[in-house]
Amino acid sequence: MKPQRLVIIGGVAGGASAAARARRLSETCEITLLERGPHVSFANCGLPYFVGGEITNEEDLLVQTPKSLHARFNLDVRVHSEVVSIDREAKVVSVRELTNGREYALPYDALVISTGAAPLTPPIPGIQREGHFVVRNVPDVVRIKSWISETEDSRAVVVGGGYIGLEMAEQLVRHGGVSVSLVEALPQVMAPLDPEMAAWLHLELKQHGVELCTGSAVAAFEAPTDAEPARASIVVLKDGRRLPADVVVLGMGVKPESALAKAAGLEIGGRGGIRVNERMQTSDPAIYAVGDVVEVRDVITGEWSLIPLAGPANRQGRIAADNIMGRNSAYHGTQGTAVLRLFGLTAGCTGANEKTLRAAGRSYQALHLHPASHAGYYPGAEPIAMKVLFDPDTGRLLGAQAVGRDGVDKRLDVLATALKSGMTMDDLAELELAYAPPFGSAKDPVNLIGMAAQNVLAGDVVLAQWHEIATLDPDKTLVLDVRRADERAKGFIPGSMHIPLDELRGRLDELPKDKEIIASCQSGQRSYFACRMLTQHGFKEVRNLAGSWRTFSTATR
Numbered sequence: 001m002k003p004q005r006l007v008i009i010g011g012v013a014g015g016a017s018a019a020a021r022a023r024r025l026s027e028t029c030e031i032t033l034l035e036r037g038p039h040v041s042f043a044n045c046g047l048p049y050f051v052g053g054e055i056t057n058e059e060d061l062l063v064q065t066p067k068s069l070h071a072r073f074n075l076d077v078r079v080h081s082e083v084v085s086i087d088r089e090a091k092v093v094s095v096r097e098l099t100n101g102r103e104y105a106l107p108y109d110a111l112v113i114s115t116g117a118a119p120l121t122p123p124i125p126g127i128q129r130e131g132h133f134v135v136r137n138v139p140d141v142v143r144i145k146s147w148i149s150e151t152e153d154s155r156a157v158v159v160g161g162g163y164i165g166l167e168m169a170e171q172l173v174r175h176g177g178v179s180v181s182l183v184e185a186l187p188q189v190m191a192p193l194d195p196e197m198a199a200w201l202h203l204e205l206k207q208h209g210v211e212l213c214t215g216s217a218v219a220a221f222e223a224p225t226d227a228e229p230a231r232a233s234i235v236v237l238k239d240g241r242r243l244p245a246d247v248v249v250l251g252m253g254v255k256p257e258s259a260l261a262k263a264a265g266l267e268i269g270g271r272g273g274i275r276v277n278e279r280m281q282t283s284d285p286a287i288y289a290v291g292d293v294v295e296v297r298d299v300i301t302g303e304w305s306l307i308p309l310a311g312p313a314n315r316q317g318r319i320a321a322d323n324i325m326g327r328n329s330a331y332h333g334t335q336g337t338a339v340l341r342l343f344g345l346t347a348g349c350t351g352a353n354e355k356t357l358r359a360a361g362r363s364y365q366a367l368h369l370h371p372a373s374h375a376g377y378y379p380g381a382e383p384i385a386m387k388v389l390f391d392p393d394t395g396r397l398l399g400a401q402a403v404g405r406d407g408v409d410k411r412l413d414v415l416a417t418a419l420k421s422g423m424t425m426d427d428l429a430e431l432e433l434a435y436a437p438p439f440g441s442a443k444d445p446v447n448l449i450g451m452a453a454q455n456v457l458a459g460d461v462v463l464a465q466w467h468e469i470a471t472l473d474p475d476k477t478l479v480l481d482v483r484r485a486d487e488r489a490k491g492f493i494p495g496s497m498h499i500p501l502d503e504l505r506g507r508l509d510e511l512p513k514d515k516e517i518i519a520s521c522q523s524g525q526r527s528y529f530a531c532r533m534l535t536q537h538g539f540k541e542v543r544n545l546a547g548s549w550r551t552f553s554t555a556t557r
Contacts, residue, residue, distance in 0.1 A: 001326070002025075002026050002028075002029060002324075002325050002326055003029060003108075003109030003110040003324060003325075004028070004029060004030060004109055005029070005030045005032075005107060005108050005109045005110075006019075006022055006029050006030070006031045006032070006108065006109065006110050006111075006112070006324060007032050007034065007093055007106055007108035007110075007111050007112070008031070008032070008033045008034065008111075008112040008114060009034050009083045009093070009111070009112065009113050009114060009115055009260070010034070010035060010036075010113065010114035010115045010116055010291070010293075011033055011035040011039075011040035011041050011077075011114070012040075012041060012042065012044055012114070012116065012291075012313075013044075013291060013310045013313035013314050013317065014112075014114035014116075014290035014291030014292075014313040014314070014316055014317040015033060015035075015112060015114030015290070015291070015317065016033070016040065016041040016063075016064060016069070016317070017290075017313070017314045017315075017316075017317030017318055017321075018112045018114065018288075018290060018317035018318070018320050018321045018324075019031055019033045019069070019073065019075050019317075019321075020069075020073050020075075021317065021318045021321035021322065022321040022324060022325060023073040023074060023075060024073075025321065025322070025325035025327070026325055027074075029325075030076070031073075031074075031075050031076065032075075032076040032077075032078065032106065033069070033075055033076070033077045033078070034078050034081045034082075034083055034093075034095060034106075035077070035078070035079045035080075035081065036080070036081065036082040036083075036098065037079065037080075037137050037139075038079055038080060038137075038138075038139065039062055039065075039079065039137065039138055040064065040065070040066055040069065040077050040079055041062070041063040041064035041065075041069070042061050042062050042063055042137065042138050043060075043061045043062075043063055044136070044137070044310070045310055046060075046061055047061065047135050047136075047137075047138070047140070047141045048135065048141070048164065048167035048168050048170070048171045049167075049171060050138075050141045050142075050145065051141050051144050051145050051148075051168065051171045051172065051175060052170065052171030052172070052173075052174035052175050053174065053175060054171070054174070058138060058142060061138050062138070066078075066079060078095075080097060080098040080099050081095050081096070081097055081098070082095070082096045082098055083095055083096075083260060084096050084103070084260075085260070085263065085264070086111070086260065086261075086263075086264035086287075087264075088264055088265065088284055088286075088287070090107075091107055091108050091109065091111075091286065092105045092106065092107050092108070093105070093106050093108065093111065094106075108286075109286070110286055110287075110288070110324045111286060111287045111288070112287075112288045112289070112290060112317075112320055112321075112324070113260065113261055113274065113282070113287065113288070113289040113290075113293060114289070114290050114291045114293065114313075114317065115256075115257040115258070115260060115261075115291075115293045116256075116257055116291055116292045116293055117254035117255055117256050117257060117292035117293065117306075117308050118136070118254060118255060118257050119134040119135070119136055119250060119251070119252070119253075119254055120250075120252045120253045120254060120255055121134070121250060121252075122252065124218055124219070124220060124221065125219075125220040125221065125222075126220055126221030126222055126233065127221055127250070129221050129223075129232065129233045129248075130232055130233075131147065131232035131233060131245070131246060131247050131248060132221070132233070132247075132248045132250060133147070133247065133248070133249055133250065134249075134250050134251075135164050135168060135249065135251060144247065144249065145175075147246075147247055148172070148175060148177075148178055148246070148247055151246045151247075152177065153177060153179070154177060154178045154179070154246040154247060155178070155179045155180075155181075155229075155231060155243075155244050155245050155246050155247075156172045156178050156179070156180050156181070156245060156246065156247045156248070156249065157180075157181045157182075157183060157235045157243050157245040157247075157248050157249070158172070158180065158181070158182045158183070158248075158249045158251060159183045159218055159235070159248060159249065159250050159251060159252055160183070160184065160250065160251035160252040160253065161182055161183075161184030161186070161188070161189030161190060161191075161214070161251075162189075162190065162191065162251060162252075162253060163190070163338070163340055164251040165182060165184070165189070165249070165251035165252075166182075166189060166190060166201070166205075166340060166342050167340070167341075167342075168249045168251060169182045169205065169210050170208075170341070170342055170343055172249075173208055173209065173210065173343075178247075179209070179211075180209070180210045180211070181210070181211040181212075181213060181235075181243050181245075182205060182210055182211070182212055182213065183213045183216070183217075183218060183235065183237065183243070184212075184213070184214045184215075185215070185216065185217035185218075186214065186215070187214050187215045188202070188214060189201050189202065189205075189212075189214065190340065190347065192336060192338065192349050192353060192401075193347065193349055193353065193401050193403075194353050194354045194355065194387065194401065195555065196368075196387075196466055196467075196547075196551055196554065196555030197347070197385065197387055197401045197403055199554045199555050199557065200345060200347065200385055200403040200554055201342055201345065201347055201403070202214070203554065203557070204342050204343050204344065204345045205342070205343075207343075208343050211243075213237060213241065213243070215239075216237040216238050216239040216241070217237070217238050218235055218236070218237060218238070219236045219237060219238045220236045221233045221234070221235060221236070221248065222234045222236055224244060228242070228244060229244045231244040231245055231246050232245060232246050232247065232248075233245050233248060235248060254292065254308055255272055256271075256272050256273040256274065256292060256293045256294070256295075256306065257292075257293055258272060258273055258274050258293055261274045261282065261287075261289065261293070264284075264287075266282045266283050266284060266287065266289075267282065267283035269295040269304050270304065271295055271304060271305070271306050272306070273293060273294050273295035273304075273306050274289040274293055274294045274295065275294075275295055275304075276288070276289050276290075276294050276295070278330040278331050278332065279319070279320075279323045279329070279330060279331075280294070280316055280319050280320040280323065280331055281323070288320040288323070288324065289320075290313060290316035290317045290319075290320050291308075291312075291313035291316060291317070292306075292308035292313060294316070296312065296331075296333060296334040297332075297333040297334070298333060298334065298335075298336075298352070298356070299332070299333040299334065299335045299351070299419075299420075300335065300351050300352040300356070300357075300360075300362075300398055300399065301352065301356060301357075301360040301362065302333075303360065305334065305336075307334045307336050309334070309336070309337075309338060311337070312334045315331065316331055319331050335350055335351050335416065335419055335420065336349065336350065336351065337349070337350040337351075337412065337416040338350075339408070339409050339412060344405050345403060345404065345405060346402075346403070346404060346405070346406075346408040346409055347401075347402070347403040347408070348401070348402060348408060348409065348412045349399065349400065349401040349402075349412070350399065350400050350412055350415055350416040350419055351389070351397065351398055351399030351400060351415075351416075351419045352364075352389060352398050352399040353389070353399055353401065354366060354389065356399075357389060357398065357399070362391075362398070363391070363392055363393070364389045364390065364391060364392065364398055365389070365390055365391075365392045365453070365456060365463070366387065366388075366389055366463070366465060366546065367387070367388045367389075367390070367449065367452055367453055367456065367463065367546055368385075368386070368387050368466075368524060368546040368547025368548075368551045369384075369386045369388075369445065369448060369449060369452060369523065369524060369547065370383045370384065370385055370386070370522075370523035370524070370547065370550045370551075371383070371384055371386065371441070371445035371448050372384070372441065372445075373404060373405075373406040373407030373408075373440075373445075374406075374407065374437060374438055374439055374440050374441060375437040375438075375440070375441050375442075376441075377437070378437035378438055380406070380438075381406075382404055382405040382406040382407070383404060383523070383550070384402055384403070384404035384406075384407060384408055384411065384445055385402065385403045385404060385547070385550065385551070385554070386400070386401070386402045386411070386445060386449065387400065387401040387402070387547075388400045388401075388415075388449050388453065390424075390425055390453055392456075392457070394424060395424035395425040395426060395453065395454075395457050396422060396423070396424050397415065397418055397419050397423055397424065397425070397428065398419075399419070400412065400415040400416075400419070400449075402415075407440075407445070411444075411445050411446055414431070414433065414446050415428075415446065415449075418431075418446075425449070425450045425453035425454055425457060426450065426454065427450065428446055428447065428449050428450030428453070429447055429450030429451045429453075429454055430450070431444070431446060431447060431450070433446060433447070452524075452528075455528070460532065461528055461531050461532070461543075461544050462531075462542070462543045462544070463543060463544055463545075463546045464518045464543040464544065464545050464546065465545075465546055466545070466546070466547060466551050466552040466555050466556070467555070469493060469518075469545075469552060470556075472518075474495055475515075476515055476516060477515060477516045477517075477518060478496075478497055478511070478512060478515045478516070478517050478518070479493050479495065479496035479497065479517075479518050479520055479545075480496065480497050480499065480511070480517050480518065480519045480520065480527075480530065481493065481496045481497065481498045481499075481520050481521070481549075482499060482500060482501040482504060482519060482520070482521050482526050482527055482529075482530045483498075483500065483501075483520075483521050483522055483526070483549070484500055485498075485500065487522055487549075491549070491553055492549070493520060493549070493552060496520065497510075497511075499511075501521070501526045501529060501530055504530055504533060504534075505533065508534075508537055511534070511539065513538070513539060513540070515541070516541035516542070516543065517534060517539060517541065517542050517543070518542075518543045518544075518545050519531050519534070519542065519543070519544050519545065520545040520548045520549060520552070521548045521549065522548060522549050522550060523547065523548055523549070523550050524544060524545065524546060524547050524548045524551075527544050527545060527548050528544050530544075531543070531544045
């Protein structure tokens with residue numbers, strides 16, 4: 001039976017999607033959407049681009065307004081309206097109007113909680129100083145843009161190297177007249193990437209003048225001393241560095257805003273989010289929850305996770321509305337597909353990374369490739385650094401990461417689809433993908449991933465990883481560089497032996513048969529050819545360095 005009164009707490013992706021879907025399924029239901037802020041549906045993923053001027057008008061960030069939602073969907077949208085409590089027994093929420101303080105009770109038959117996640121503001125001394133900002137809504141970025149526009153030769157410190165932090169660093173540089181430092185407590189930015197993939201982003205940041213401070217957390221925010229520049233604050237790092245700042249952008253992550261649900265006695269998970277079933281129902285069957293406030297199942301590990309992304313939030317809102325209105329709809333977990341633009345680079349991932357798989361105790365094989373974005377003979381081809389993780393027993397795709405200047409999003413979307421479908425490396429090798437020289441290659445990078453993995457699964461080649469090189473015993477292992485002399489002249493693995501691939505057959509007697517040989521080239525293809533040659537000439541212990549010099553040099557730079 002369809003409810004007569006549906007109340008939704010919170011708008012934006014999850015709440016607004018639930019409201020619109022519910023109306024499409026029922027013309028008679030009274031649907032009330034309560035939003036604490038001034039805007040009910042805005043492009044929160046687009047907020048950083050307003051600061052840098054790529055989005056020029058504040059109004060362009062507003063996806064829908066209370067007026068447009070009422071006109072199209074007959075929704076009762078109330079902004080500046082905060083829900084302060086939920087009475088589950090009486091099925092009533094208490095609402096406070098923030099403009100005048102008035103409180104009133106609003107009954108419901110079904111309730112959706114879409115309160116989202118709030119920016120983390122740890123108890124760091126001085127964190128609330130003037131000139132400190134978070135990036136959560138439209139007024140936040142309007143204030144940031146106004147602040148830096150009023151200060152000549154601004155210095156900005158972005159705290160946090162996640163998606164928001166990286167996008168804000170890029171946009172502050174783009175704004176012009178702003179010197180930017182980015183601070184990240186972890187040794188790398190963009191934690192969903194493994195370190196050797198994040199290293200490409202480190203290089204890009206530095207090449208665009210961003211001072212990158214990784215591996216040291218913020219200890220305090222202080223006023224400048226008499227000997228320091230007259231700035232709004234000094235960001236003091238735990239390693240002793242002191243960074244002057246006119247503006248500080250806090251992008252240290254988010255936490256679910258689940259206090260309302262917790263106070264109502266709903267089940268809260270170990271990560272602080274609301275626990276829901278596949279129908280997006282909470283522990284109370286009349287109450288649903290969607291978006292960044294909920295915990296979701298990781299599709300690879302099956303573990304409860306917090307994965308705050310707009311795409312999943314939209315789908316969850318639709319699924320909750322389906323079930324509220326009597327349709328059987330299920331959410332099958334989140335695989336964390338995400339993409340980021342950082343100056344000239346595009347970086348993204350889908351599925352699990354190595355850190356996640358190790359923590360879950362899952363066996364996996366890692367594969368690195370550097371294929372061209374389209375046919376190499378057609379102008380403009382760019383290499384894509386790709387990393388794929390797959391099950392060594394079944395060949396099933398477990399995760400993928402990619403960084404490059406062209407064609408990255410296209411490959412990630414294919415790999416995300418393959419992961420969702422449970423595809424194996426054989427499936428990737430057999431995919432029939434669109435090809436013309438300006439767009440791809442006859443063997444698309446996704447096909448090459450499958451083919452390279454097939455070689456591993458068939459036992460044709462054994463891989464070595466970049467991080468193993470530092471631990472090798474030179475008395476037992478030889479690194480063989482099979483690149484051309486001009487390539488090697490630009491950099492090489494210390495202690496490696498050089499024999500170009502085209503000379504290798506005639507110089508096999510120079511190689512020791514009592515040592516393991518790890519072959520390396522520029523990206524891994526020629527060294528694979530060398531491995532096959534050596535194996536068939538009686539060399540027993542031969543491995544190919546995955547990703548070879550491109551991966552090793554970037555990861556260790």
